[in-house]
Amino acid sequence: MKTVTPVLTVLGIIFVVWYAATIWLNAQWVYDQAERAGTTVSFAEMVPQTMDQERPLLPPPHQVAGELWDGVAGQAVTSKRSLVYHGFKTLQATLLGFGMGIVLGVGLAVAIVYSRTMEKSVMPWAIISQTIPIVALAPMIIVLSDKAGIDGKMIPKAIIAAYLSFFPVLVGMIKGLRSPDAMQLDLLSTYNASGAQNFWKLRLPASMPYFFASLKVAIAAALVGAIVGELPSGATEGLGARMLVGSQFGRPLDMWAALFGAAILAGALILIVGALERFAKRQMGGAA
Template identity: 60%
Template sequence: MRNILPILAVVFAMIIAWYAGAFMMNKKWTYDQANRAGVELTLSEVFADTMAQPRPVLPAPHQVAVNFWETTVEKKITSRRSLVFHGWITLKATLTGFILGTIIGTLLAVGIVYSRVMDMSILPWAIISQTVPIVAIAPMIVVLSNSVGIEGHLVPKTIISAYLSFFPVLVSMIKGLRSPDRMQLDLLRTWGAGKSQTFWKLRLPGSMPFFFAAVKIAIAASLVGAIVGELPMSGSGGLGARMLVGSQYGEPLLIWSALAAAALLAAVLIFIVGTIQTITLKRMGMAQ
């Protein structure tokens, strides 16, 4: 209970700030309409109107919650108006890109740790690659995928997600694989252990806390990559496409409901990774 109270306090403060922001940003439209009609409004009437506008600048939390309920529970999951339908499309690209990015990041980290040539050549380019804005790369990847005859929308989104997710895994795994100190390495050499035995018995187990810390970041980055990848392909569906449709048609509630769905999806994915982390580290004797 003590652990939940601080979280609830922060959530409560955020909701209050959100309502205050909705009032401040939506009241201009209310006053404009009142002035045109020649009507004087009380503060309570202004507040009530700002909380119920059909197309507010900033929707109130309860408006987002109602729209979220309507587009999840009250819609068939096969409907293109359902956030479950669009969330599943985004989830497929997220997981595919995350798995690919994790594999690439891990393999590159092993290569960099064991090869000075890769350390001097690959790592700098990996760092430089992250300075390029993903919003600039996403359309290029989509165009290149189409030009080489790759059909469908999953591959471009997977590439974008993998691009964002491999880097945190790469950096953390390098740190984790190099975490054993000199005394531990010398001890294994004294016992006659080779490089492969040192890797499996010492370096890899020692890197697990670093790996799972990176994976939590990577899964969230992969979700962001999938959403960004959906923006140039609004017809493909997905939460990113849903946000784009809401922006094009002036429907802020669609945008915020899709954002809420993305945040909920990210929380679930991170919770799953955290559960796997706890189970794995307990089995390895690294956590109580």
């Protein structure tokens, strides 16, 4: 209960602000309509008319919720109007990119921790890679992967997702693999442990808390990457495409529904990663 109350309070404040903004932003359209019809509307008459416009500047929460519900439950899941269908396409690219990002991030981290040359040569590039705006890079990745003969829209989206998600994993794992202190390394030396034993028995398990912390950032980044990857390609599938089409064809409700669909998806993914983390922590005897 103690956690629910503050959450509900914040939610309540958001709703109040949102409804107020809805009235304020959508009022102009109501007044314009009235002027064109040669009538006048009072404030009390105007307010209801801001709540169910077809193309509102800002749709009120209940309208977004209705559209979201219609998109999720109101359509066959194979329909192109179904948010489940589009969400699934985005989810596929997200998870594939997330997986690629983990492999790349962990692989590079191991190489960097064990090789000074790799640290000197790769680390600066890894940092620079994250300073390039992904919206600039995404179209190039899509064009290049098309030229490279990669079929389908999923792979380039996954590459963009991986591009964003490998970095937090890389940084987290470097820190994690280096977390054992000198004493713990000395202890293994006294056992004559090999490099491989050093890695599997000490460095890797010691890095797990850092790994899971970075996964939470990485999964969100992968989703953003997948959605951005759906924007420039004239893509017809995915939540990103849904948002783009909504904005281009003046269907703000579609846009808002897709936006909230993406937010819900992100929340669910982070919850799943959090559950995995708790499971792993229990397996590794974590203190409460």
